[in-house]
Amino acid sequence: MNTGAIIHDLLDWIDNNLDSRLDINSVARRAGYSKWHLQRIFKEHTGHPIAEYIRAKKLQKSIERLTQSDEPILNVAIALGFDSQQSFNRSFKRQFGKAPGALRRSAGCSEMQQMYR
Template sequence: MQKIVEKHVALVEALKEWIEAHVHEPIKIEDVAHKAGYSKWHLQRVFQDVTAETLGSYIRNRKLALAAEELKNTRYSVCFISDRYGFDSQQTFTRVFSRVFNQSPRAFRKSNARM
């Protein structure tokens, strides 16, 4: 196993903050790599070494977690939320969301509705 370098931990934490600040935009791995000043291949290895999660999974999971919160706590349409988090289409959002949460966004909203 590769030794995690302290500067890589600091870099990954800074990139997580940057991702959080831009989570409502379409974020490509190339964008994050450019921000970090690394090739996307090297950055993906560094990110996974530090977090045990791929960069793509991290970005997708952050977007889905925030989308799930909005489904629970707002009346925004599924289409609006899909667009807000930069998914290509509502169908893509529904497919990815359903794979992670084992139910569609609409079913998730209904099952988590506040009383």
């Protein structure tokens, strides 16, 4: 299997395991590469560091959970592997320009959800 196919398989695995605790060690184990080599080839193929890709995907998934349920924001944050609601809020606001609670309260929730799919 070439590295492109391995990265594609790894992207699918990450996307299907966003509710799990994903870190460089677990992703490297899954890929069968050292974490240093994996980070290099991952960035070559995707243009993004692994941690940045995982965080962005988790934040996209959080939009679905925030807009399709009344689940508390803390539960969403913890379920997606953030250490605290504060770190989740910071990451969310940096990525989308508004806090998760503001997104949930806004009238354009479905518009924003479509924008980040």
